[in-house]
Amino acid sequence: MKLKKVMAICLASAMTFSLAACGGAAAAPAPAAEESAADEAEETEAEETVAEDTEASDEAEEGGIPSYTQLDLSQYTDTEATIKFLHHKTDRAEDGTMDKMVAAFNNEFPNIKVEMEAVTDYAEDSLLRLSTGDWGDIMFIPAVDKVDLPEFFMPFDTLDNLSAELNFVDNWEYEGNCYGIPYMANAQGVLYNKAVFEEAGITDLPTTPTEFLEDLKLIKEKTDAIPLYTNYAAGWTMGAWDAYIGIVSNGDDTFMQQKFAHTAEPFKDPGDDTGIYNLYRILYDAVAQGLIEDDYTTTDWESCKGMLNRGEIGTMVLGSWAYAQMQEAGDTPENVGYMPFPMTVGGKQYVNAGGDYNYCINVNASDENKLASLIFVKWMVEKSEWCYNEGGYTVVKDGKNPEMYAAFDGCEVLSDQPAKAGEETMLNDINAESELSFNAGGNDKVQRIVEAAATGSESLDDIYAEWTQKWNDAQEELEISVDY
């Protein structure tokens, strides 16, 4: 009997404890929050030390470590150090690309030993590693606040110096200094099948929405291909249309982050085949004129790749990252082409490009390691051709671009300027309040354009009127000033 009682109590307590364990797991984020609070508390102390540190590194720069632009790689070939590089490219670590690049690096710098660690869940793990301080000398900047940059990382150079030589370096700029350099960049254009264009008799790539629609009609008349594949069903593929707002649609690199939220009528027709109005007009008119797939509700993302490759699809509106996937999906990779978005602002086509992950160097590393890291980063950026091999848009100014960007010659390549100080969350706030969610998962609003055009239930002007209303209501609700 006693044994039974003991067993019952044990069982009960075991179950209670296992429950407590569940509770513990649920509460796990809390310590992290405390930590960050503790971090903040430390920050005030840290700031003082940082101030000293920056002074120290200034001195060091004068004495030992040159800035990125001053660094002449050929003078440092005998540098000795062992540095550690924390990165997220697990696929490239597995297929040996990383080792090959380091081997090539060691041909020039035999005494710098590079250890590498690839992290699978980089976005989260890197932040944890960063807070412990135990991560090595070089990493890719995770999602930190800009104010914290000097606490963790060594500035590469001033923005002015660096932007003269490299593209897309202003993402991690703080108080005039650059703390990050992207390893590659992506551009926003349109995927198309060259064979389909040839068959349809299109010799010059379209440069305006009207021309683009004409070309789509030609494809429909002269070939069996689907002129424009919407990828409606996948959802996010429709949200991809938002990426052309701003730089592509009006040539203004401050629009997206600084002006959009302050604009009274962002969806007004500027009357010259540009702007957000004509961006979505392409979609609306293409659907209304039957230039898309027959049944858009059952599109399939995986099979569309092969269809574009084989020439069953004429065009798709997606970022440059998709190019390689389309090439790999069939037997005719040479037919996959990439062109700038067909919109011309003031006689010029604009391309929106932005940096991927950014290299950064540990501010707390020893001087030798900082120097060696700087050498490694400069070599990776300028000599490794990693960016080129990944199909990325060149980070080095006037550098070699992959074949796919041939059509981008003569276009102005810009990247979005960061938001003004104090307005960093404004775009997110107005996106959420208005529920339009531009570039933030607002797929249903673009899907609605397709539905409206297909069924004729709403005109494009009706849709824009409603968007404008929502945008203005949100501005009022959030007390955002209307300046443009």
Next chain:
Amino acid sequence: MNASAKATVKRNKRTFGEWLKSRDGQKVLVMLAFLIIPLVLLMVFTYIPFAEMVKFSFYNMKYVGARKFVGWKNYIKVFSRKDCFGALKLSLYYMGGSVIQLSLALYLATILSFKVKGGDLFKGFMFFPFLINGIAIGFIFKFFYTRGFVFDTVLQWCGFQLDNLPYWLKDRSINNISLVGTSVWRYFGQNMVLFIGAIMSVDNELYEAAMLDGANKFQQFKYIIMPSIKTIFVLNVILSISGSLSAFEPPYVITDGANGTGTYFVVMHEIAHTQQKVGLASAMAVVLLLIIFVVTILQKLFFKYVFKDGTE
């Protein structure tokens, strides 16, 4: 429980230790030990989160960041926004579907509960869809309804022309019916098995007596089977109706709620996770809960009226 325990302590004037060792004490202790686990589970994972959600519904908040108390504003929005309440109209489709689903299940259950050749095989086949994961069913039907794929091909075998067939998911007049079809396909087997279980419990002598009295199959159904399975029938109806109010998987997986197929749940999900309006979504959830309460009570009253001469 605690109060009664304390009362026991006072009455017998024993020390707590003594009481604990006594038979009474042990009884209470064991009861508490076994009750506490389900109760704590229920509190921690159901009632506390629910109370939090009700609290959230009065705030303007995201998952992270500051919260602002807004009173009833979220509830007013639920009723004034077109997309929130309008989405409930779609539930009518699913309710219509559940009527078909239940009649089909009841019909087949009645047939299969008599001696039928290969009855077990049929039961197995018809119950099988319920065992498949809802997400997988979504993907199956996405391809099933694709133009020129499975469904269209089968219909073409039957002599239909592809040109005369509608677009099952694109055409707004029927796409909700297509979606309801998937949920009928999935759940009628389960309903059927429940009905068969209830019908099996009817005493065979009743049928024999009925046959001696000259009752035909329909009369047997009406006067023997129907009253016997009343409870399980009401349960199935209530589950189907509240299920139709909270339909989620078919529209979410097959159409992503686009093209006029966004049910209340899909809209709520969109508002909570894409727009991050957690307060509004919580208010929607509370409103839906109240609606389900009301509908369930109405059904209870209705069936009480219908089965007035039943076994009460």
